[in-house]
Amino acid sequence: MKPGNKRGFASDNNAGVHPKILEAVVQANQGHVVAYGDDPHTESATRKFKEIFGEDTEVFFVYNGTGANVLSIQALTDSFQAVICAETAHINEDECGAPEKFTGCKLLPISTGNGKITVDQIGLHLHALGNEHHAQPRVISLTQATELGTVYRPQETEEITRFAHQNGLFVHLDGARIANAAVSLKTGLREITRDVGIDVLSFGGTKNGIMFGEAVVFFNRALARDFKFIRKQGAQLASKMRFIAVQFEALLTDDLWRRNAQLANNMAALLEREVRSIPHLTITQPVDANAVFAAIPPRHIQPLTQEYFFYVWDEEQSIVRWMTSFDTTQEDIMGFVALLRRVLA
């Protein structure tokens, strides 16, 4: 590791690429293949997805999570419709208005304590269905694991998807950290997506050891009909597609996705365990996945970030966020804990 590249707890996308994935990229660099996805690597990666999610799954690789989210939603909506999501959802808070720009739709954010929305809250937005003066709810977008590090139980997801489908709505899942959720729930990937009624999934790779690339996975083929045009017009069609495809192929081989996520989750759990006893520090969210949220006195933040980089999540309440990643080590955690003990003492 070069100086200045010290592992911190800022984000799982501050990490680099898992060696197995990088190796796959290097291996794929042989001769010419047809551009834009009509190549054997893309075919083979697509096959992996179908093995996991079912034969009639449609998979499209794109560049990044924002691309996956906004194009998914575009595929499900017309501009006069609306998207219901948590106020803390990445699409609402962290994409600079990309969903509105790409789709023309209104977002209907729901205030939550823990990043998870409920059927009751969703229901409040359905009072004006059919009334042309109001943007018409069409999509519910969930995040799994949520931006607050919590995880929807399968029955929670299913309750929402059932309600959605009864009311003519689709459910999109922002799965930037879907692997962390599956590990947390001790399930496979299908059990918490397709099997509980999700219609379209943004399948995340970058936060789980990939260099670049996400996958849009449709569990309803009719919804995927126009997606190749949407992706191209959305500037998310990679010419040298093979280099995204082989990364996903590697991630889905020998459960690498699970091992990476397991490691990150374990490290978050370790961090939580170790800091629980530290005075002046309160864990503010259940640590379901690979994020630890903690309230600490403002004056202690700067001494900490000098040694380990991380973000303040909520300045007013002085809540910080610590993310672990596939390459976080026990030493990283124990070093950070030691510093926390010193500073907060």
Next chain:
Amino acid sequence: MKPGNKRGFASDNNAGVHPKILEAVVQANQGHVVAYGDDPHTESATRKFKEIFGEDTEVFFVYNGTGANVLSIQALTDSFQAVICAETAHINEDECGAPEKFTGCKLLPISTGNGKITVDQIGLHLHALGNEHHAQPRVISLTQATELGTVYRPQETEEITRFAHQNGLFVHLDGARIANAAVSLKTGLREITRDVGIDVLSFGGTKNGIMFGEAVVFFNRALARDFKFIRKQGAQLASKMRFIAVQFEALLTDDLWRRNAQLANNMAALLEREVRSIPHLTITQPVDANAVFAAIPPRHIQPLTQEYFFYVWDEEQSIVRWMTSFDTTQEDIMGFVALLRRVLA
């Protein structure tokens, strides 16, 4: 080279990654760096651009050429404005309407014989400046080298940029193959862009040996003011930015960009030389860069594509396009020429 990965002449983006560039990617995979471009690799790559194009240049990395083009144009326009370009321009023909979708602007295509537009043709579109019933021309978008493998001479570009600026228009350059143009003109990169009045450049990497990534280069800082927001909202901000940045750093080190482009251009020149004498084959465009356009009888096309993949450019006139790339070899050319001789005999 694996079977099925045979080098053909379909496109310079069917090639893989130059070994030096791949090596740089592998080297960059060390530890954590801040995501989204606030890292030393991005700083260093940006420095390279400034050395070439001038200190007051602003550089932004994006994922691909369509992204570079449409976001550049968005930075220069309001939705009620129009973009003048060649009918054959990538933005007009090959981006599935992305410019219209991202910017709301009308494209005003100009019919050309050789992919290059002229001041006289541009002038015909300026008859209604200030008239609110007509979309207002604001940007002229040129491609260099053009989609037809031709190259604007510096004085041709300058005539257009001077005319543009006199009329309150900006000039965008789609430089997907800017390196091939510089090699063709025996100049540096700055002499055919900034020095001849270009305002914003889509600097191409993928067609010249990069895995993924293009750069948007502003020569007018005021125009770059909002670009970081435009890039993020346009879903073109890479989280693990270092892996784009190091590729450009490698490409701009020791003139690798030039060597790659020189090789591709040389191979196209060789191909042209060899096929000129073949009967029933007519070269239809000057071979300025790395493309050879040829008219051949329709019945001969299929026997050729069985062995070397390439595209039919114009079915009605039976014109085919052969692209060379940084990894095309003399053997590739001579093998293809031998086949051509056999088939067209």
Next chain:
Amino acid sequence: MKPGNKRGFASDNNAGVHPKILEAVVQANQGHVVAYGDDPHTESATRKFKEIFGEDTEVFFVYNGTGANVLSIQALTDSFQAVICAETAHINEDECGAPEKFTGCKLLPISTGNGKITVDQIGLHLHALGNEHHAQPRVISLTQATELGTVYRPQETEEITRFAHQNGLFVHLDGARIANAAVSLKTGLREITRDVGIDVLSFGGTKNGIMFGEAVVFFNRALARDFKFIRKQGAQLASKMRFIAVQFEALLTDDLWRRNAQLANNMAALLEREVRSIPHLTITQPVDANAVFAAIPPRHIQPLTQEYFFYVWDEEQSIVRWMTSFDTTQEDIMGFVALLRRVLA
């Protein structure tokens, strides 16, 4: 008539409101009715449309022709699709890029001599159906009468609509001057729209004696499904809808639409007849409806516009356009002809 309000030949929308229509507006100003179209006037005007075009017609009133055109097209398209039209089409030339802004679609303009496009020309744009790199043609938009004062014969329209439907395209008709076309063809309104395969019609009122308002008429109910939302989001839903509705009711009562258009067409025919013998003046288009296009020497234009306001259509070729309207009188024509004789002598 107040001084300064002299009738000229600039445009049929420089005229005022037909007295019968104004009277209907005045009569409708009684008490309260529900806003936004849920009122008896709107019901009654809708009935008139159904009597003419068939019971299963869907009618929506909007504010103006641009609104009718762009929202019609929005109802038929997704953003990655394209609209084929004449280069001279109002949607292409005179709406400041509104179609691109509202729909995100690319317009594919066809160069014509007389404003009318043909199946052969349309066919040239269908070469890349299904190819995601190209905006996908979805709508053919015709204008009737055209912007050049010509009229599609029913069999011409039908040939286009048949070709369109065979290729999975819809046909929109910009009927800003549909009444003038029907009069010219000595048919009813249905025979040249629904009966020859048109899918959606922008039914013009303003150029035929109405104060404000156009109607979007769907002959395919499925296409109208979301239009009420599209209209509202497009800012084209009038709150005091009754005042648009009663104007259309009056226009469609006792064939007022026909009488107005007949008068305008007659006056154009008279003008053409009278000027044919004037030296240095060439009629450049068939006078099918209420427009006369003539080439006259540039130096004569200013003396003419001093007395009668009209527009130069093509400065390079010195072609002017003279429009007649429902209120043009024989005296207007003869006065203008006398002036023409004097000036061009």
Next chain:
Amino acid sequence: MKPGNKRGFASDNNAGVHPKILEAVVQANQGHVVAYGDDPHTESATRKFKEIFGEDTEVFFVYNGTGANVLSIQALTDSFQAVICAETAHINEDECGAPEKFTGCKLLPISTGNGKITVDQIGLHLHALGNEHHAQPRVISLTQATELGTVYRPQETEEITRFAHQNGLFVHLDGARIANAAVSLKTGLREITRDVGIDVLSFGGTKNGIMFGEAVVFFNRALARDFKFIRKQGAQLASKMRFIAVQFEALLTDDLWRRNAQLANNMAALLEREVRSIPHLTITQPVDANAVFAAIPPRHIQPLTQEYFFYVWDEEQSIVRWMTSFDTTQEDIMGFVALLRRVLA
């Protein structure tokens, strides 16, 4: 009044046109004038606005309130920016997502009890200025009188505009009922708009006796620079503009705007006074302008709407809204009050 046109309390846009305004429309129907606003009526109406708001005011007539609001905001923003407004704002609740569609911007709604937002609430949305991951607040949009019938005091407005300008934001005012606010505050129109720092005003006419038409009024000329293009591309440029212009001329002559609004406000005040003593009825908002909000038991609503049409504002809390208009009479109020007494007894 025809049967079925009984005056109710549903909305001030269920009313018709004030006789003086209708008379102006009839008077304007003389001969030809140049279309699209280059006519003496538009000039004269514009003059009236300048007399009221200052010589350097720029005025543009559009069709309706949604058009005025969304195009105003478009003139002030880029797509990556955001608009702060009350949750109950018309732009947020009642325009079917038109602001998002026209501008691409995110709306940042603020929950309020009375429709009025405060500097403290606005401040909470400014935490990420300059951070490209978040849509950048650019406009604060206020409504005056608010959708809840309340009115910002001049010092309240000024506090917001001062804060906005200090933070690089503009303030838009949705003045659909600006006349009612001025009457309520016993001021002129300028004192509660330009003089307290508003940048752009949607000046409402339709809810105060006009047939159709609103005015966009810029107090900062630089912001108006491109508005003529924005209006045209937004499908809000009326061809027979004179018929909008003369209505505003009439409305601004002899203080007709004030008399109409005064009457409506007086009737709301009368209604409030009369119903205060009725049991099982609670007034829920201050009656500052021409709206009365009241909580009444759900079972009483249907018997009331059978005789007088009005809307339920909040089903859960069983709150109804009664709007008065320029043509509401004392008899209307007393008749309704008598019914209320009977039903709620």
